[in-house]
Amino acid sequence: MYKRRNSMKNAKLVNKSHPTQQTAISIGDRTTIGGQDLLIIGGPCAVESLEQMETVARHLAHAPVQMLRGGVFKPRTSPYSFQGMGDAGLTILSGVRQRYGIPVVTEVMSMNQIESIVAHTDLLQVGSRNMQNFDLLKALGEAGKPVLLKRGLAATLEEFVFAAEYILSHGNPDVILCERGIRSFDSFTRNILDLGAVVALKQITHLPVMVDPSHAAGKRELVAGLARAAVAAGADGLIIECHPEPEQSVSDARQALSLPEMVELVQSLGPVAAAVGRRVRGVEPVRELSAA
Numbered sequence: 583m584y585k586r587r588n589s590m591k592n593a594k595l596v597n598k599s600h601p602t603q604q605t606a607i608s609i610g611d612r613t614t615i616g617g618q619d620l621l622i623i624g625g626p627c628a629v630e631s632l633e634q635m636e637t638v639a640r641h642l643a644h645a646p647v648q649m650l651r652g653g654v655f656k657p658r659t660s661p662y663s664f665q666g667m668g669d670a671g672l673t674i675l676s677g678v679r680q681r682y683g684i685p686v687v688t689e690v691m692s693m694n695q696i697e698s699i700v701a702h703t704d705l706l707q708v709g710s711r712n713m714q715n716f717d718l719l720k721a722l723g724e725a726g727k728p729v730l731l732k733r734g735l736a737a738t739l740e741e742f743v744f745a746a747e748y749i750l751s752h753g754n755p756d757v758i759l760c761e762r763g764i765r766s767f768d769s770f771t772r773n774i775l776d777l778g779a780v781v782a783l784k785q786i787t788h789l790p791v792m793v794d795p796s797h798a799a800g801k802r803e804l805v806a807g808l809a810r811a812a813v814a815a816g817a818d819g820l821i822i823e824c825h826p827e828p829e830q831s832v833s834d835a836r837q838a839l840s841l842p843e844m845v846e847l848v849q850s851l852g853p854v855a856a857a858v859g860r861r862v863r864g865v866e867p868v869r870e871l872s873a874a
Contacts, residue, residue, distance in 0.1 A: 593743045595750040596757075596787050603788040607728050607756045610685040610704040613648050615758060616790040619863045620855055621819030623687060623792075624844050625651035627834040628664065629671035632678075637826045639682040641841040645848040646864030649705070650678065650686045651821060656833060657691055657711050664832045669698060676702040687730060687821075693721045700727050710735050710762060710797075713745050723752020730821070732760045732794065739779055739786070746789060759783055759791045760821065761812075763798030772800020772837065775808050777815045790818040796837045802828065805839060806847045813854045822847070 591597065606616035615621040624642050629635055629652040639650060654671030656664060667674070672688070679686045685704035690696055691712060699706055705728050712718055713734035722729050729749055733742045746757050761780050763773025775798035783791045793815075795808035809820050824844035825831045831838050839847065852865040 590740050590743055590786070593747040595755075596743050596747045596789060598786065598788045605755070605788045605790065607758060607790060609649065609728050613685050613704075615792070615819050618859070619861050620813065620817075620851070621649065621790075621792070622647050622848055622851075622862065623649040623651050623819065623821040624824050624848075626653075626825045626831060627823050627838065628653045628656055628832055629667055629674055629688075630832055632674050634826060635674050635678045636681075638824070638841065639678050639684060641826075642824075642844065643682060643684065645845045646862075647844070647848060648685070648863065650675075650682075650684050651707075651823075652686065652688060653833075654688050655691045655695055657689070657709055658833070672698060672702045679703070690718070690722070693718055696721055696725050700725055704728070705730055705758075708732060713737055714741065716748055719745060719748035720752045723749045723754045725754065728756035728758065729754060730758045730760055730792065732762050733764070733776075733779070735763070735765045735773065737764070739782060742779075743783075743787065746787070757789055758819075759787065759789050760794055761791065761798075761817075762794035771798065771804065773798045775799070775812070777811060780812060780815045780817050784816045791816070792819040792821055793817040794821045796821075796823040796834070796839075800837050802837055802839050802843070805837065806843075806850065809847060810851060810854045813851055813860065814858055816858065820851075 608614050624647040654666045656666035675686045687705035689707040689709050690699050707730040710732045749757050763775045766774040793812035795805045824839040828838040851862045
């Protein structure tokens with residue numbers, strides 16, 4: 583068993599109270615995470631148009647993907663890069679959500695965005711850059727919607743756990759942790775996917791743990807392998823970038839899968855999930871071979 587540092591024991595709400603404690607979180611009316619079924623979230627890095635999001639929703643409904651992602655407020659390294667469509671993007675997300683009956687998630691960057699995002703989405707994402715924006719975390723504790731908290735690009739597990747504790751301690755028990763890769767000396771991949779952290783977090787906390795292989799890899803040809811490895815390591819779900827025309831994506835084009843690649847990836851998760859006692863809802867389980 584992973585030995586916690588003494589200071590991490592102070593994260594009393596996030597830590598497990600007993601070894602088998604596992605929280606399942608409801609997202610909208612029909613989606614949950616933390617049980618036997620894996621939660622698969624797919625979609626583009628950024629909402630670019632209504633036509634784009636309609637195309638994504640039509641394709642991913644048959645993948646099957648249980649939630650749709652799309653950024654409308656974008657934290658970018660350069661102030662000259664595309665910053666997102668803002669409220670117009672929220673309107674697009676909300677419309678697609680209603681027409682296709684699929685829950686949606688988008689990133690919240692500041693406290694003054696919370697009210698409008700809560701009104702249009704089902705899950706609020708805190709990006710890596712804001713993991714220790716403590717005022718934002720406190721406000722999300724009072725938002726009344728589940729939160730997807732991404733690990734900071736150089737955050738220790740202790741810092742990650744206490745960031746979640748901020749949200750829980752302000753009244754919101756519905757927090758999903760997301761490992762999205764940490765910065766490394768190796769520049770071959772965008773980040774290093776820390777699957778050891780996934781295993782450790784499943785032992786330390788009762789909260790669901792997701793993995794974002796897209797931001798970890800930064801290269802689309804590596805995403806499927808990392809996604810399958812994450813499921814094998816015990817992740818409760820995946821959030822993956824895909825786009826109708828990946829090379830034309832306004833942000834993170836290099837790591838985005840095409841929609842057919844996304845469908846193929848989801849279908850490939852079935853045998854891996856079954857091997858570790860999990861399911862991908864809508865993917866046929868592998869039939870056992872009959873005895874000779």
